[in-house]
Amino acid sequence: MEVLKIATAGSVDDGKSTLIGRLLYDTNSLTSDKIEAIEKTSKQKGYDYLDFSLATDGLVAEREQGITIDVAHIYFSTNNKSYIIADTPGHVEYTRNMITGASTSQAAIILIDARKGVIEQTKRHFFINNLLRVKEVVVAINKMDLVAFSEEIYKTIKSDFHKLLKERDYQEQRITFIPVSALKGDNIVHKSETMTWYSGQTLLEHLEVLDFKDIYNVGTPRFPVQSVIRPKIDAFRDFRGYAGKVYGGELSIGDSVLVLPSKAKTKIKSIYFYDQEVQTASRRSSVTLTLEDEINISRGDMITKLDNLPVISKQFAAKIAWMDRETLKVGNKYVIQHGVNKVLAKVDRIHHTINTDFSGIVETVNELDINDIALVSFKLNKPIFYDAFKNHRTNGSFIIINPQSNTTAGAGFIQ
Amino acid sequence: MKNTSHINPLENEAIYIFREVVAQFEKPVLLFSGGKDSITLVRLAQKAFYPSKIPFPLLHIDTGHNFPETIVFRDRLTKELGLELIVRHVQDSIDQGKVIEESGRYSSRNALQTTTLLEAIEEFKFDACIGGARRDEEKARAKERVFSIRDNFGQWDEKNQRPELFDMLNGQIEFGQNVRVFPISNWTELDVWSYIEREKMEIPSIYFAHLRKTFIRDGMIWTNDDAIVFRDEEEVVKERLIRFRTVGDMSCTAAVLSAASDISSVVQEIRDSTISERGARIDDKRSESAMEKRKQQGYF
Numbered sequence: 003m004e005v006l007k008i009a010t011a012g013s014v015d016d017g018k019s020t021l022i023g024r025l026l027y028d029t030n031s032l033t034s035d036k037i038e039a040i041e042k043t044s045k046q047k048g049y050d051y052l053d054f055s056l057a058t059d060g061l062v063a064e065r066e067q068g069i070t071i072d073v074a075h076i077y078f079s080t081n082n083k084s085y086i087i088a089d090t091p092g093h094v095e096y097t098r099n100m101i102t103g104a105s106t107s108q109a110a111i112i113l114i115d116a117r118k119g120v121i122e123q124t125k126r127h128f129f130i131n132n133l134l135r136v137k138e139v140v141v142a143i144n145k146m147d148l149v150a151f152s153e154e155i156y157k158t159i160k161s162d163f164h165k166l167l168k169e170r171d172y173q174e175q176r177i178t179f180i181p182v183s184a185l186k187g188d189n190i191v192h193k194s195e196t197m198t199w200y201s202g203q204t205l206l207e208h209l210e211v212l213d214f215k216d217i218y219n220v221g222t223p224r225f226p227v228q229s230v231i232r233p234k235i236d237a238f239r240d241f242r243g244y245a246g247k248v249y250g251g252e253l254s255i256g257d258s259v260l261v262l263p264s265k266a267k268t269k270i271k272s273i274y275f276y277d278q279e280v281q282t283a284s285r286r287s288s289v290t291l292t293l294e295d296e297i298n299i300s301r302g303d304m305i306t307k308l309d310n311l312p313v314i315s316k317q318f319a320a321k322i323a324w325m326d327r328e329t330l331k332v333g334n335k336y337v338i339q340h341g342v343n344k345v346l347a348k349v350d351r352i353h354h355t356i357n358t359d360f361s362g363i364v365e366t367v368n369e370l371d372i373n374d375i376a377l378v379s380f381k382l383n384k385p386i387f388y389d390a391f392k393n394h395r396t397n398g399s400f401i402i403i404n405p406q407s408n409t410t411a412g413a414g415f416i417q
Numbered sequence: 418m419k420n421t422s423h424i425n426p427l428e429n430e431a432i433y434i435f436r437e438v439v440a441q442f443e444k445p446v447l448l449f450s451g452g453k454d455s456i457t458l459v460r461l462a463q464k465a466f467y468p469s470k471i472p473f474p475l476l477h478i479d480t481g482h483n484f485p486e487t488i489v490f491r492d493r494l495t496k497e498l499g500l501e502l503i504v505r506h507v508q509d510s511i512d513q514g515k516v517i518e519e520s521g522r523y524s525s526r527n528a529l530q531t532t533t534l535l536e537a538i539e540e541f542k543f544d545a546c547i548g549g550a551r552r553d554e555e556k557a558r559a560k561e562r563v564f565s566i567r568d569n570f571g572q573w574d575e576k577n578q579r580p581e582l583f584d585m586l587n588g589q590i591e592f593g594q595n596v597r598v599f600p601i602s603n604w605t606e607l608d609v610w611s612y613i614e615r616e617k618m619e620i621p622s623i624y625f626a627h628l629r630k631t632f633i634r635d636g637m638i639w640t641n642d643d644a645i646v647f648r649d650e651e652e653v654v655k656e657r658l659i660r661f662r663t664v665g666d667m668s669c670t671a672a673v674l675s676a677a678s679d680i681s682s683v684v685q686e687i688r689d690s691t692i693s694e695r696g697a698r699i700d701d702k703r704s705e706s707a708m709e710k711r712k713q714q715g716y717f
Contacts, residue, residue: 005423033690074559075552077605084423086603098580105582228436233469241468247433247584276464287425288432290467301440325580339585342437401585408589410579 005084006209009107009136011091011100011127016113017144021184022076022087023054025206028191031078051185082210094123097358097373098325100130101413105399109138109212111205116149116181120162125359128166132173133321133375133415135392138212139177142205146197147183153199156181169360173392180205223251223285224312224389224397225305226341231290243274243290244299246342249396250389251307253291254282261297262304262314262387268295302343304387312387312397317350319379319417320391322370326404326411330370330378336411337403338380341396344403346383353377377417391415421615424608428461431600433584434563435465435547438598439472441588442545445598448534449475449502451487452664453620454549454601457609459494460618461600462547474501476546478534480526481508482645482666490621505537522647525668535571538595545588547598553605563602569593610687614680626660626678637671662687 010018023040026032032040037052044053076087090096090103104110110131114124131139141163149155160179166172180189181200188194191206203211231243253259257270273283274290283289291305299305306312324330330349338347354363355376370376391398402412438445447462449455462471475495479488495502507529510516515536516529538546552559562578564586579587588596601609613620630641632652640646641654646668648654659672660683677683 005426075603076559077553077603079605084605102580102582228433229440231466231469235468235470238468243468245436245465247429274467276467286429288429288436288465337589339587341585342440396583399583399585401580401582401587403587403589408587408591410582410587413580413582 004082005086006109006212007086007088007107008109008111008209009088009090009100009103009131010111010113011103011130016115016123017184018113019089020054021111021113021142021144021182021190021205022089023052024184024187024190025087026076026078027052027054028187029078029080029206054184080206080210085209094126094373097126097130098323100127101134101323101325104131104134104136105413107136109140109209110136111140111142114141114143114159114163116143116145116152116155116159119155119159120166122359124163125166128163129171129358129360129375130323132171132175133323135173135175135395137176139175140205140208141177141179142184143179143181144184146181146188146194147186151181151183151188151194151196153197156200166360170362171356171360178202178208180208222307222310223253224249224387224394225253225291226343226397227299227301227303227305228342229301230299241292242296243292244305245288245290246305247288248283248285250285250394252282252284253305253307258308259293259305260308260311261293261299262306262312263385264297264299264303266295266297267308268293268297270294304343306387312389312394314385314387316382316385317380318382318386318388319353319377320400320414321356321417322376322378322402322412322414324370324372324374324376324412326407326409327372328404328407328411330402330412331368335405337405338382338386338400338414339403340386340388340400343386345386347380347402348382350379350381353379378414388416390417421611424604424612424615427601427604427608428464428612430584430603431461432465434586434598434600435462437586437588438545438547438600439466441586442596444541444543445473445545445547446476446503446541446543447471447473447547448549449477449491450549450664451477451483451491451621452549453609453613453624454551456494456618456620457601457604457612458547458549459498459500460612460616463498471498471500473547474503476503476505476534476537476541476543478530478537479504479506479508480530480666481506482526482668484621484623484640484661484664484667486621486623487664490619494619503537503541505533505540507533509533510536520647522649524647525666527666527669531571538571543595544590545596545598547600549601550599551604551606551609552602561599561602563599564588565597565599566590567595567597571595607684607687610680610684614684620680621664623661623664624683626658626675628656629659629672630654631657631659631672638674639671640667642667 040052074089078085088103090100112127143156143159181197182189189204193204225246225248227244228246231245233241255270260267271292271294273280332349334349336347338345352367354365355367355374356363389397398416400414401410404411507526510533511518516532550558562581631638632641632654660675662673677686
């Protein structure tokens, strides 16, 4: 059974929470006490339908303002898959939360209000998902019931959306369009009886057959060492294990490996998953390796195979999403956390900012404000071992930490 | 047994989180309640550091209203695994006048444990408290990060949480702050039960069907214990075949009628259930935002 993480972005106005609620309701995923609570609150508010957004907007401020502020995680499953929905806010001031949700998702659902068509917010959601290379995008054209289920309108919106794919910052992605009415339940789980002109799959049908097996199977294995395990107990007196998670490939006993930054060569001697010795550590498994030779290795070092090495460098350029209220300026110093590795970094140059509506770039920028996306060059106090984000989602991304406030001030995607 | 392969990525994620905690913090502690979620955490911690022992102590905030079976289980588990167990008592906080015992029909010590917990954090200078909360439990918890920063007063600033991107966990904090860590954030209740079954883990006996003296209030089944649980005279005590689906205090945990006497029938029951887990938590019924309010104050 697979786990599929999906990010949704949009405001309550688009009916996003209603869509999620509908998905839960029509898959029998809402427990009876939750349905009762929704019925009760909907009634109190005087609605004549069930307000499913109440199932997902969890914070008091969210219910008061009728908007989603932070990422909520919603879980449901079918016989086929386990689903995790990261329900993210759509307002521009919460772009950072949208990025958070998208960073761990394999698919995204972008909602469009059929009455409004492609608006700035739609473009921004798409831009973020595109920037983060979320593999699969579903564009759900919602509230079709309010436009008389018009095929004409659906087609217009679809062709407006297609124009974005010709813009300069667009990166290749798989995109599917589905006309829906979350409120009435059309094409969410059940096929619409009204929109007979649409012959494609419902939203759930589409999600059920998506195949993401290859998503992490790009590049070669990268094993960032999280910690060194030295038990100091009699049964394991000489045991020296390297704990970490395998990204982008597999590692097996006997593989020749290179340790960075020392560039020492050795072989994998054993692989432990808990008390089991295994032959191969598969992608994204948290294992402990032992090596043939005694090499000085510490947290932040990386074990890779001998071919297809990452770039080892003290500088790089990256697209960054700035998330801090304090502006980023040339010359500022930050901590960059790249996987489990931390280095000091200095902003060398801000090349340009990138408009989140695909309208191009702005050059001659002196500083970055919260929610700006930009191409920035950094210089580091020691080398890191990275891949381009397009080849390696994990080893090509990093976060920027403000050393004064300790907050996560930005996210970066290495070019 | 059903296919449990979907738990593997969750297990790998949790192990990764445990290792990050130990690498990034000086004094982590595992908040242990004796419930199924914290028992699962202990197993995951074993896996993360094998063949080393779990490199941090367990902390139990004992409300004095626990089910005795849970305490027996707690002591046996920690002894068997050779773990360090720290216990702090809500009764001490009451005796010292730091908190006032609630009284009346719905009184419970559940909210009081926050004070005792925050004092223990200060006493031992813990900088990371690992807990078994899951996002599927409750809608305020659905918003929680994996590393969730608490200020000097133990408070949660829910509108200003640090973004968490990809696998990267930023554990940098100021002196006096601490972090709550939730390694099984992405697990559902069914995942936890399936994992307990798959790993053949032991859990306290109250999770399985047994006969217990109970009474009914507000459509829920309450444990009868005259010393701990308030009961009106007209609330009639009757022996019922029940089990507990979640384990908190006796005064705030309702039972469910059940004949599920082993782990596989419990898993089946959860699979078929139409009531959510916290539907049996009396403390959440207080208001729509009961959990969020408690969390802001430092509740775990």
